[in-house]
Amino acid sequence: MGRAAEILGVSAAFLRSLGAAKLIEPQRSEGGHRRYSRYQLRLAARARQMVDHGTALEAACRIIILEDQLAEALRINTQLQQGGTRQ
Numbered sequence: 001m002g003r004a005a006e007i008l009g010v011s012a013a014f015l016r017s018l019g020a021a022k023l024i025e026p027q028r029s030e031g032g033h034r035r036y037s038r039y040q041l042r043l044a045a046r047a048r049q050m051v052d053h054g055t056a057l058e059a060a061c062r063i064i065i066l067e068d069q070l071a072e073a074l075r076i077n078t079q080l081q082q083g084g085t086r087q
Contacts, residue, residue, distance in 0.1 A: 001026075001034040001036075004034070004036045004041060007041065009048070010044070014044075014048070015036075018043075018057075021058055022065075023061040024036065024040040024043055024044060043064055043068075046060075047060045047064060050063065
């Protein structure tokens with residue numbers, strides 16, 4: 001968690017708050033340390049950007065979740081329009 005916070009320029013508490021808001025749920029190492037994927041780090045960076053611009057944390061997390069769901073729906077729609085059913 002410390003390294004992820006350092007990379008993003010945020011506190012560990014900020015990353016924990018993203019977990020509490022259900023934006024990211026890191027994997028755990030055998031020692032219990034949080035492990036974040038690159039995708040999760042991108043989401044956390046986007047949340048930080050939004051919070052830095054005045055968006056409340058809970059609202060930022062909800063917006064990011066909805067943006068992610070929309071992108072997935074658009075991807076599936078494109079596949080269906082192209083005649084493919086692979087996911």
